[in-house]
Amino acid sequence: MKRLFIGALCGACLLGLLFPARCAAQKFRNDYYDTRRAAHDEEALPSGAVVFLGNSITEQGWWNVLFRDPKVVNRGIGGDNTFGMLDRLPGILAAQPSKIFLMAGINDITGGQSTETIAANIARMADMVHAEAPACRLYVQSVLPVSTKRLAYPYMKGHNARVAPLNERLRALCAERGWCTFVDLVPLVSDADGELRKELTKDGIHLQPAAYMLWRDHLRKQKYLR
Template structure:
């Protein structure tokens, strides 16, 4: 399937999802075409594909990781875009799968939640993402990472829609979806959460975004559990 056709299918899927969910009382803010999104995607598309890529795909939590420095001797690429939502992931999957990557580590959904998008809708988009990756690159190993916990006491007002109760509910359903779709689910909470299930304050900047050193813990966790072999 050509890149153009795959991109067109992705955009059509986004449009259909938006149309379907907009039939209710509340419209969904599914916009993703920010300046940051456009600039990053333009850069991604101009980069050459490499063999056996390990792709880290997601939003600012992924973009902030220096994955290439922490994971040695592998073709690691960072496909994080700050502010991205599941709709934006769907729309740019053609670029992600064009290299037929060896592995994809996906983390997204928190910005959807920030906008008030329901867990049901987010989960439906995850299902669509899994299906699209499987169709385009069936040999790629897909790892769906849990949404990270937050530290609610530290969160700015702009993140009022986000809380650990919603995150835990989505993660439970996401894990069940992974079992249904035979995709690997990676629970990151054991390495980042405190005894109350909140993001450890010493690991973050604002209750959500991570300090650079925290990515070392994240990468070590993936290594110790054999996900990066």
């Protein structure tokens, strides 16, 4: 039974990526999203929680295991975009977390959203954190490039050119605000062509365990999280 459940869960997790139109613009809701969000709503956040908020790349990280800390909580949902995260954020902020590590944007890019719209949504999230949980530190993590050498999803080809300009907007956004920090993960996982290193990805976008360990080590090195 457990294997069947895990298999169904993994299959559903890919729905948001294989069918990006269902997640474009405000259309972030689908059966998988609703199931994961309901599970998150049932799981109360611990006091002083450290929340990893994002899409499938975040969801597939075993953050509390990587950091050996039960206060580190995963709030990634496969296929989610900045509209969905904006909708979910008030419930997270109600618990007054101590830190939020946000990664958002790649599903918006594949869904046809402009850089301006994505950056504006993330700016709204930054301002919400400051207004509703002023003691919480927000870490805006860079959008990762994909590997065209290993890309399993043809619809994602050609989108790497938009990743760097978006990250520069996010860097500037954080520089303008004193309550959020830009975390540049791109140099950790990129090859000489600026793409995701093929040995660090399963399908051109999702990460191998080694990439998550590089990610964890960087957050520790920068003293963002122990």
